[in-house]
Amino acid sequence: MEKLKTNDLSLGLDQTFRNDLVDNFTKIQEGVDGQSDAIKNQITDLLGKNGSVGNKQISTISASKIVDNQLSPSEAEGQGNVNVVGNNEYVMITSNEVQTAASLVGTFIPLIITNNDLLILTANVSSSLDVGYNQALWLADKNKTVLRQLSIVAVPDKSAAISAKVSLNITEDPGNYYLLITSKAIGTVTYRNLTVNESGLPSSTVVKEIGDLKTKIDESPAVTTRAFDTIINNDVQLDRVSATDGIELTRDMNTITAKVNKANAAGDLQAVFFPVHVQTRNAGFAGTVKVAPIKFSETYTQQIYFADAEHNLGEQLSAFPVNSQTSADFKVNLPASQDFCIAVIASVTGTFELELTVNNSTGKNVNLVEYTTWLDSGTYDHAHMDISRIDYSNMAPKTIDGVEYVAPYHTFGIDNGRLNAVYVWTEKDGTYSFCVGKLDQNNLIVDGKYFDLELAKGFNSIGMNIRVDAASNLFMKITDGVSLYDGNQTIKVQTSGQHINLGMYEGDYFIDNHALLPFGYDVTSLSPTDRIKDVEDQQRQNTASIAQLKGATILTANNGIKYKLVVANDGTLNAKKMIPNKVRVFGNSLTANPEGFGLAASDPQHDYYYLMSQYILNKSPKADIQRHATGAWEWSTNSSDRQKAFDDSFKPYLDTDTDLVIVQCMENVGSVAAKQTLTQDSLTLLQNIEKCSPHVQIIWMYGWWGDSTVFDPAQNACDNVGAKGINLNDIGTQQSMQSYAGQSRTLQDGTVRKIQENEASHPGDTGMQTIADRLIANFDF
Secondary structure, eight states: OOOOGGGGGOSSOOOHHHHHHHOOOOOOOSSOHHHHHHHHHHHHHHTTTTTTTTTTOOOOOHHHHHSOBBBBBOOOOSSSSSEEEEEEEEEEEEHHHHHHSSOOOOOEEEEEEEEESSEEEEEEEEEOOSSSEEEEEEEEOHHHHHHHEEEEEEEOOOTEEEEEEEEOOOOOOEEEEEEEEESSSSEEEEEEEEEESOOOOHHHHHHHHHOOOOOHHHHOOOHHHHHHHHHHHTTTTTTGOOEOOTTTEEEETTTEEEEEEEEEBBOOOOOOEEEEEEOOOTEEEEEEEEEEEEEEESSSEEEEEEETOOOEEEEEEEEEEEEEEEEEEEOOOOOOOOOEEEEEEEEESEEEEEEEEETTTOOOOEEEEEEEEHHHOOOOEEOOOOOOOGGGGGGGGHHHETTTEEEESOOOOOOOOEEEEEEEEEESSEEEEEEEEEEOSSSOOEEEEEEEEEEEEEEEEEEEEEOTTTTTTTEEETTTTEEEEEEEEEEEEEEEEEEESSSSSSEEEEEOOOOOOEEEEEEEEOOHHHHHHHHHHHHHHHHHHHHHHOEEEEOOOTTSOEEEEOTTSSSSSEEESSSSSSSEESSSSSHHHHHHHHHTTTGGSHHHHHHHHHHHHHHHOOOOOEEOTTTTTTTSSHHHHHHHHHHHHHHHGGTTTOOEEEEOOOOOOOOOHHHHTTHHHHHHHHHHHHHHSSTTTEEEEEOOOOOHHHHHHHHHHHHHHTOOOEOOOHTTGGGGGOOTTTEEETTTTEEEEEOOOGTSBBOOHHHHHHHHHHHHHHHOO
């Protein structure tokens, strides 16, 4: 097996730590407790002082600052009427009074700050409380003077326990401080395995993972360093970095050089987009961007934004002054698993070198389970044809009479692969045609996927997502604006003079020639995780299609109106308009707030229900549309209570002729108890609706807040009965889609109030419009 260097292999620790990997383990950070000394000894035993793991050479590790707990739980002490018991396993806080403006009530735990950085607090939190609450975390100096609030921890009620993980952004100078946990309820709150460090990992976990990785490396098959490089760095897809029309890009390894010819302005976005591929679901990301001005005219403020895969800007992640080479950190909270971009705004004209790294917020750049699965599979492969370093501007074009499509001589050679990027050199702006396909025994294109790309003059790097196999190749049509160039590269060429007619099919066939192609590509094989996801997605699509065929046959009249073919109990057929006449919408506060419309729209005419209703009424002016609250269904903790909630809050409003039901809920299913029977209860809810309304179409929207533990039961229930599931999580996690504290909200009687802090994460007007657009896009009419 090829030796692995530090840059090729991550051991699952955080970005700062990986950058600090050194060639020996002789220096250990001073000022740590006895527990960390024992941990260091264990790591030394695992790795060996010479830096070897088994017979695989790696760089040894200076692990103290990552694994050491910077808190001292055993020295915790209470202020006010608080009893505190603290040791290396837990801190138990029993409060007999609560924090007020006049009286500080809480627990001080010594905290050592070693440098200005992002620390992560982790703990298993439980309580004796009937009702949970948000417990504030504060920073105090060595004299216990409160400096500022760091974060909050959601303390659960007594029925549940949670695994808390919160970020503490440290800006203070190194030294001795206190973490203050204030008490807002009478009762006991217990923090088990309370740890504060850079990685967010208990030291015992780090030791175990290093030991497991040691064993896995010893037993692993030979893998090229390219595979490891991709595993470590494939979060940021440097091959797919792109920019708006006012910016020219070139790439040298991990550095992107941006020549900004046109600065960002209102209505004219100018930015460089770094695509990030999300491999781990429910992931958050921490990243670093480095800006090195080469030629610019002034000091300016660099802005970094979150953007989706289509380059739509979301929340601002960072803003920092630049007058020389500058680095800045940012954090992205991304509970969903979709890919995204980091947008570096081009604030001024000039030339800049940009570097960007991203890992997940736990400080682990590689999920060890996925990493070892990849090692075991031995299936990774990579085909890369990079043209970015070729200077086409000084090359002589080559003319081939009648040339049509051209392709590299060799196919991709990768089964179960993905075309990630296309690189193209063009001589002018324009639309250019491509194809991913195969050549048959007669050298004709078969199984072709044809597509057009809008390209700018010069070098283009375009992100793609097309599945390929070993026999596939990339073809480009040579037209005005793109040329072949003199060179000895063997290529496949199709010309109009090379025609074959085989009776059943015919076409212009390809022959070998020599020239330099103006395009290249990047192809990688799918990881086992991606392959499983593909199968799951295909199965879900097939299930939904079958369910739709089982439920109805859709017919379209000459005037374009769609009808659903319905079979009555006596066997007679009836054609029913797809446009619904009786619509019922059931939801939580996003739909049916006690004020009469969705929270946190600015007025009744801006919530998604109103916007959706206007769409339906425009097509069916007499449609009967109502909204109702879901009642206690979300909050219930067992099946019988949820059945009662259905009988009380759903059933009275459903009729046999109700033809569309929209359910919007799951955001408030938070406790462990509430999730115990959620899978079966979700299916029962939809079955109950169908019993009341036999010919109904059901759409279930979920996920403004939450995670897969509530997303999956809703979607699986939809798949089971042929309903449509709509996941809103990619919208709800964008700050630009949310309201904000202090926003004005005009009620139905004209009264104006302000949105409160605890309401601010509800959708604002932009979020409501986006929900309505997504809902309408899923209508069959």
